[in-house]
Amino acid sequence: MLKRNRIVKFKEMLIEKLLLCCSLLSVFTTAAIIYVLLSESVGFFKEVRIIDFLTDTQWTPLFTNKHFGILPLLCGTLLTTLIAIGVAVPVGLISAIYLSEYATVKMRHITKPLLEILAAVPTVVYGYFALLFVTPLLKKFIPGLSGFNALSAGLVMGIMIIPLVSSLSEDAMHAVPMGLREGAYALGSHKIQVAFKIVFPAALSGITAAVILAVSRAIGETMIVAIAAGQQPKFTLNPLVPIETITAYIVQISLGDTPHGTLEYQTIFVCGTTLFILTFALNVISFKLKRRFQEIYE
Amino acid sequence: MSKRKLDKRMDSVFKAVGLAVTLFGLLVLAALLIDVVMDGYQRISWDFFTSYPSRKPEQAGILSAWVGTLWIMLTTALLAIPLGVGSGIYLEEYARRNKLTDFIEINIANLAGVPSVIYGILGLGLFIRLMHLDRSVLAGGLILALLILPVIILTTREALRAVPSSIREASYALGATQWQTIRHQVLPAGFGNILTGIILAMSRAIGETAPLITIGALTYIPFLPANPVAFSPESPYIHLSAQGFLDPFTVLPIQIFNWVSRPQKGFLTDAAAGIIVLLTITLLMNGAAIFLRYKNQKRW
Amino acid sequence: MDRDVIIQIEKADSFYGTKQILKNITLNIYAKAVTSLMGPSGCGKSTLIRCLNRMNDLVPRFRLEGKILYKGLDLYSRDVDITDLRREIGMVFQKPNPFPKSIYENVAYGIRIQGVTNGEFIDGIVEESLKKAALWEEVKDRLHESALSLSGGQQQRICIARALAVKPQVILFDEPCSALDPMATAKIEELITELKKNYTIIVVTHNTAQAARVSDFTAFLYLGDLIEVGPTGKIFTVPQDKRTEEYLTGKFG
16 A cells, blocks of 8 residues: 555656647747748848848849849838738727726627627638728729728738737736726726826736737738738838738749749748748747736736 | 816717727628628529539539538647647646746747748648648648647646636545546536637638648649548448548638639629638637637636 | 554654745644644644645645654655555545536546446445435435535535545545534534544644534644644643643634
């Protein structure tokens, strides 16, 4: 009695190690992403000077006169992202404040899941919606609008990321201790003062983390821009004309049959690397901010 | 007007604005649903589900697309659920706080934010070039499994964290080992919430397009992956085959994208009809998840 | 009184990280008797009882120095199987914590995980344990309903039945009545008195009256020190230490 059972012990240890392996898979995935991106990008930068890649204002890998300047694609990405954030941040934040400070519990229970559905709609559906509903609608007010444009793609993308901004910000505001609010109410403050002067500033780092994550999501969003924003890399901030984002280019080149080993093929990976660096940096900042926020209140 | 009165006025103004803005998103959602249904409902018919894509819009269907979606989802689920739940269990129940755990956690948080198209590029380099899986169901399933893995891990962890530690203690006090405690008490207690997470993750995978396009899945597929089970009149009567996992495929969102990018009006109608099918699946899954979450809230 | 010593605690010091919780505790627990560990909250009585079935092993950075012998065997030696140990020394917790399963499954769990699959045998154990826990009559017609549907007192008796089902020698009660109303408390206390015929029982309580009612021996702990220990009658009538007397008369606690 009370003697160690070796078989049971061994089984327990085996299970733990097996589960550890599952967890290590995520480390492996990250490593594989970095390896795949870099190994092909290295080949690309043997052909194209890094300075040209960063400063050339033309991106024409599929033409006879090839240029490999990332700026037009970056510009397209920046443009659609700005428009999307312009929609998602104000709408998301106001919703969050409303839901966290004003709405009744019942209202919140009904509205939150409904808003989440906005994020669950497949992006290809949003692409269709942007191309065939929003653009024709906008054309009635903006006669010069092209069939493919950054504006409607960006607007629809903004709608898609509203729930991301609103639910993460609401979580942050929810985490602000009741005591802070009660203190202000006890001094005779109105809801609006409490919301904007107490809760909002207290939750600011959490809210910032949400906004940064939204930016990262917008930069990485693919199908909406691939369908509705066009395939013309242009170094412009005009939202009314066709442009191309980094992600849309990746889709465009994947659609053709680009032979492995060519420079065109390698552009997929260079664009992927650029995209990865951008989103990774934003995600890390957002993660750090969120941790700091949690350390304060939890 | 006094300051207090102004504040009071502002309060009610914001209340109205807040409500309007919150409802704005829902309004757009409604517009989207109405638009799609108006565009596509007349194409929904039995034939639409039983026909292959075609050059003639009025004869085109989604047979290969929905069967492919089924295959891909099966593969994704088989890979992602055990790996994701296993990883979640490890991190929540076993892992001690140390550098390795910290590193894994940051890793998962970052992976959750990597754009889906990057997973496609990973698949292109790893599964297509290196492992020569071609544009197969297996390659597609692997990519989507890696894509939704972080979501499943994070929701599993949350679900397990919500299981009160008193249940673990009770189990240990009866002489259960750690794995017995997890297997018989903690997992069943957290099951509802884990399932919610899995459904949401799978509903996301169903709608993913970009990563599958990246591995070149946008080719015309006028056939289905090989049946996993076939019957014959003679012995052994039932034949099992894994060949289907290695066959090429298309999925619903890719078929929709294909139709959206055609200039002919007829194909846009097909796209809208495809969207109706896809949205029905996604919304049903999300509805189920919301229902489950609601049901699970009322415990402890 | 001539009784067998079943557990010997020898010079036990325990720590959470660098914080010392128990200071040089030496205490004998007698078989088939009720021993109360009494003291104000934070005195270490819960920590001490959780050392006896090694529940503290679950707490990171917990450390124990000194020895705890069970039937002469060092509980903290490398050779001891912790799961067997916990079957020998069962535990009932402060708040009733039935599993979110049926009444039947709650009681059957402990033997099921030992690999027992014989349905009739399990049925028998479940009935026997529920009877010992004085719950059989109340639940025999609804064994397959959720244990969470029972009242708090009934839930606590389920937890007792669950502990009895694995046939322990010792049962640890960690403030078993602190979440219960007076009626339910009386039932549990009655049950403890009944159970001591066959089991060694250790009860943690901060309720002096309860200690007086149920226990044969009482140990008084204060700020991690064992102040005094002895037969309950003696402790309550002629306490040796001033602090014990003050605690019993309600001057602190």
